[in-house]
Amino acid sequence: MKKIFLFVIIIIFLPFSSIFSLWEPVNNGIGDDIMLCLGTQDSLIFAGSMFSGAFISSDNGENWIKTKEKFGMGGISCFVENNGNIFAGTWHEGIYISTDKGENWELVNIWRYEINNINSIAFMGNYFFAGAEEKGIYLSTNNGETWSELNQGLNNKKIKSLAVKGDTVFVGFHFSCGIQEGGLYRSIDKGNNWEAINHELVYYEPIWLLAINDNTIFAGNALGLKKSTDGGENWEHTNKGIKDSIIQSIAIIDKNVIIGTVDKLYLSTNDGAKWKDITSWLKIDADFISFTYQSPYVYVAIGTQGIYRAKLIDLITSVDDENGELSSSNLVYPNPINDKLFIKSQNSIITSKIEIYNLVGLKVLETGFKEEIDVSNFMPGVYFLRIGNDNIKFIKSQ
Template identity: 30%
Template sequence: MYAGTSNGVYKSTNRKDWVPVNNGLKGLFIRSILKKNTSELYIAVAEDGIYRSRDEGRNWNPVNTGLKTDSINVTSSITTLTYNQKAIFAGSSGNGIFRYNDQDQSWTEVNNGLTDYHIQALATVVSTVYVGTRDKGVFKSTDNGLNWKSVKNGLIYMNILSFAVNDTALFAGTAEGQVYRSTDGETWTTVLTGLTDGNINALTALGTTIYAGGSGCVFCSNDNGNNWRAVNTGLPNVSVLSLTVVGQSLLAGTAGGGIFQSDNGGTSWTEVNQGLTNSGVYTFATIGSTLFAGTRGGGVFKSSDKGESWKGVNTGLSIPQISSIVTSGTTLFASTGGRFTSTSSRVFRSTDSGENWVLASKGLGAGALALCVSGTSLFAASYRWVYRSLDNGENWTALELKDYFLSGAVYALTARDTTVYAGTEYEGGLFRSRDNGNNWTPINNSNGLLYIANILCLTSNAATLFAGSEGFGVYRSTNDGEEWEEVNTGITNRTIHSFAISGKTIFAGASGGEIFKSVDNGDTWTAINTDSIHSGVYSLTIFGDLLFAGTTSQGVFRAKLSDFGVIDVEEQPASPSSSLRISPQPVSGDYLTISNIPASASELSIYTLLGEIVHSESLNGAERRQMNVSGLPAGVYYLRVGMETRMVIKQ
């Protein structure tokens, strides 16, 4: 038996103990596994195409000829491969269906008749292939994929996530919590509704017993879908992403919680995770000297020693899949679920450095994918909306957006003063609000930021806005988002998940484990990481003099900024006890005077915005120092005195 995880492929011979089988794989985020026969397997790897093993998983080789590999990825919800005894089919988001030709070992697009290329589920009934799409329901092909026919009669909800097949019917699960049944492959009847408002991510059948897995739940029907009951005893409150029957045992794969087995039809569940590992880190935040990390299945961790050790802080945090953490003063907010888990999405708040959490989701819709703070306003991105809270998360209000904005997910948020930016998935593009979220305007530009790309992350420095996209790299705007330009010189992997900025030095984390650095505000990029990182870099943060990288399956990596020729010289706010004085400001003459220098400071240095040292001298216990700055060109600099950093303007 095989399991696909965010940390690669695992194999078990007893359904309890697991060993990794990843030789030959570059990426480790597995989206789907297809077992063609006893020894031959195919897997869809996030942003790395499809691999095949002909020796029971011991070795893997890519089989991507003819395949648009950027479409087989996690952010596009590629969830399935299927086989109809004639050919293997692969679904993609945005590029439709591919069929594999075993003779020449290549893929061919087979989309004739499809009107929605966002494929989320595949199933076969004998030789007939069924496709579940994001917006247009179900299609079927009876000629091996040459032609597709819409079969959605009776479907109320068209966002199809899962299929199951038995001898008498085909079942389809939706993103709105419904299960439909078809006995003729053409018309549908609702058989499960109202028991959950979350996704039906998984379906499986054992005769007339049907199981449905969703957001924190499994449902069972013993009469071919006519009646249902919850069967959750022993399951954690995590999303069930896959279900399968092996013999008389039912196995459930969860988002971050591992694998659970039931030998009594779901009445009770037992964890069977021996050997499985999960160390995906998707978000960072800081409060003072404490660094926080949000993980895919382990909740929130914090470190007070720059990452040397970590402590889990999850009391009250009932959903351990963390998609985003932000801070407002000393208050932490964590959103759960998100695009990587399809689990229940909530926002939690902590006022004691993460030790305790309370739910802060009143009025918030499903799908808190990202958070950002602007002044006293807290924003949450969702599947189809942006929400705002003006009272620290106590209450949320859906913000008025354009109708066509509602068709997709909002993946990324960032804010500068009262201007808020929202990055969306395919065909949504980028939206901007200049009045703290009250009104929104699309700011896509045909010769700039491509509206067809998933915008996965957003960030800005003082004058520039950056967008990281799926498959199209980095885009930059220097005029508040009005116009965009592609800035990918030196970037070899163009799916960008994360940014970190220090002055004009920008770091970008990519899907294949690459980290790129730019010291010229994005004009050019250089890869800086070694071969030690081989899973997606989904989060980056600068913490003091260190750069931290959170990965999808390898945990946290840390490096000194100075190793990359960068010094962290962002201005640090003066502590209440600081008496350091700098005059004059701005500097119009030849001298700069620093007074009330703390006794602990041994050196002072002046840096450019790029982190380059232009002057440094020892203090030798001096409480006051006058510096000759006549040789410095006019511009903005940072002055570091001991542990304090201040901005200096030279006229």
């Protein structure tokens, strides 16, 4: 009887343990190198290392295969996909391109311009921007065959970050010796001319990281996280709930914002108005943190600690459940639901789309805003409805 009792206890409590742990390691084939960056192309996930080149996974991170190209010494700084190609920026060897999903790689011609140390890559259609550590901004309009220098108006060439919003390019800088101003610049003419953004939160601070979520621009550095909602004219701190100020990584994942600091991971579902800790059991102590997303998983690479994944829906709902506020501006009723679900919105977001996910994170419905949704064909169980910035849990009964 004791053996049976113990077996039952394990069956009952194992699922709860897996739910609360959130992150699981996915390092088969990676080895013990320092992981620097992540990226995706179609169903593939790319991981860049300091010394071992690139790794590719085609099975949600379960297994990784090292690419044939070694990418020289100094590591891979970033992966960016554009027009069916995947690009890898490197430290010391410029930029590589693969036209066959990582099977083969070739050096892009930027190395011919003695530009080797690439920190950031960004695209505006066919406009290919590269940010170099010491050489500034360069542009190619023919997929990297030829390049033009775009440093008119810049007082610094130590490029750290690039981001594109519509027809505007933003660039963030390290501060050079003797230059302690002009942390963030922007260009409205595809980089031909640059102007410094003269706001104290970004003008007198180096800007390491940039990310854009619709109309919100995020900038991060050792002094915390800032955001702008008016194209960069005005900035405010957005650190509520963040316990440490040194920002190592920012990612926009399905309209959510995820950041990595020196020892924590945080998620915001409302454009940085509020942050919650999603570190779970991870012990973070790394100079390099990178995120990517391949539905249904969020992946994080943490320096020497390897790669981990968690379902996005689990991260979202764990944050909201902890907060006790699954919905602040929308009401879903009845709950439990038998056949029809009704939505009452209190903030006039009738243009928002509605998404419903099941408990394992698979999207089972997507539609425009409706006040009534037929769920009679849903299997009984727990579901999560997403509308705007709200995530609402409901139960489908028999």
